[in-house]
Amino acid sequence: MAPPDEDSRRRADYSVHVDVRLYLGHGASGNAASMAPFVDGLAQRGVAATAIDLPKRRAEEAVTVLRSIVPSRSDVAVGGQSYGGRVASLAAAEPDAPYAGLVLLSYPLHRPGHPTELRTEHWPAIRCPVLLLSGEADPFARLDLLRGAVKRLSQAELVTYPRLATRSSRCSTMPSTASPPSSGSSAERGDLTSIRGTHRVLRGAN
DSSP states (O other): OOOOOHHHHHHHHHTSOOOOEEEEEOOTTOOGGGGHHHHHHHHTTTOOEEEEOOOSSOHHHHHHHHHHHSOOSTTEEEEEETHHHHHHHHHHTSTTOOOSOEEEESOOOSOTTOTTSOSOTTGGGOOSOEEEEEETTOTTSOHHHHHHHGGGSSSEEEEEETTOOOOSGGGGGOOTTSOOOEEOTTOOOOOTTSHHHHHHHHHHTO
């Protein structure tokens, strides 16, 4: 019998249903509807995801809104794109946060041109597993600084994508034939979509 091809192996990877629901916040210029590509892609791979609307204000001020929407349970994971990911990370750092995992898509590590002002003061307080996916040309996350900052997290994987700078949710639907991601110290290579890595991490959180 011929060995399974890559597509077959990927379908097998995704055949395991994940018993963790992921709640995703949007970027600063988006809304819940703009996260549809992520929600749909994850659903096709056995991950139940819900996009939520966040107020467009300082991330610290949006944490209470996220926590009022997202169930406070251990079978729930949080995350988001850019601004939404930062809000989710602040929520995950709170002392009573019960979340199974945190998924950060294009985390805004710093403002463009301000690499010394890192938004990581709360990271050591995050106790759940964290998956970070970032473009290597992202002006909001200089790669060397991001790799150094990840060491502040107790359980983290970083996957980066060569030449990718966009912060649009369009990247969630790019085909797997595009340039492969680079692996961090403990990261597994996966699709450019970021969905495969998310599925794997949340499956481990069951």
